Amino acid sequence: MIKLFKENGIPVALFKGPLLAQMAYGDFSLRQAGDIDMLIHRQHFTRARSLLESLGYEMHPKLTSPQLASHLNNHCEIQFVRDEWFTVVDLHWDLAPRSFVFKVKADEVMSRLQSISLAGTTVETFSAEDSVLYQSMHGAKHLWRCLEWITALSETIRATPSINWDVVIDRAVQAHATRILGLGLRLVENFSDTRITRSVLIAVDADQAMQRMAQNIREQIFTTNGAAHSTETNLYNLRIMDRKRDALLSACRALFVPTLPDWQALTLPPRLHSLYYAFRPLRLSKVYSSALLRRVARNV
Secondary structure, three states, X not given: OHHHHHHOOOOOEEEOHHHHHHHHHOOHHHOOOOOEEEEOOHHHHHHHHHHXXXXXXXXXXXXXXXXXXXXXXXXXXXXXXXXXXOEEEEEEOOOOOOOOOOOOOHHHHHOOOEEEEEXXXXXXXXXXXXXXXXXXXXXXXXXXXXXXXXXXXXXXHHHOOOOOHXXXXXXXXXXXXXXXXXXXXXXXXXXXXXXXXXXHHHHHOOOOHHHHHHHHHHHHXXXXXXXXOHHHHHHHXXXXXXXXXXXXXXXXXXXXXXXXXXXXXXXXXXXXXXXHHHHHHHHHHHHHHHHHHHHHHHHO
């Protein structure tokens, strides 16, 4: 697949999954992966889709032209599946959805890839500095509810003593993600024996707010299950984002911008696509109201 992309002039970077296992643990079999994560330039999406379909993959879910245009503008990935979900490719054209403000663009990351050997094949992946920042963002976006994400970040840092921390910090500042990076590094120290240079921690968490948050996560990580509800996520973003306006912008986008579940819940003709912006808050209110009622019923 990677060879086919290269032959057709589509630069591609592998990340997460087996590739991260190879970099962090030295063995790609030491990390469970359910899919293959690939990053491309957004302008190559149509060609990449055609190549995947030529290999027997199907985009899931199938989207109308307006839905796909919206998805490409506001989100960062979509799945292609084959062999009844036995093989899944997660095709990315950005690093985070617009509903989670993270100002590092795919084109920037793609301009500074490194090559590594994976199962006898040379592939491109993120630079060490971009990998640390991306893993910190990915964990933060999902409220750090998986211990392995912390372990992978810790082992990536341990296995890469050549990381240029000045570069990592500078990119975090440019991305408005110093607190996100600070939380990731504080979690590494809380959960492992990997030590982070004190000057780095001071640069990204001088007031130790992320240290306190990391300790809270440590106390709750083994007792917290399932996805967070919108209120929890929005309050969390207010704490981890460098700028409060970014957290508020993320909340507004999460409330109104349609996503895959909205299109799967309601089928509208392409000419009425704009109505999904009104339908999404209505659907969310029903979902969270039902969840609240179930919670109240359990506590009665």
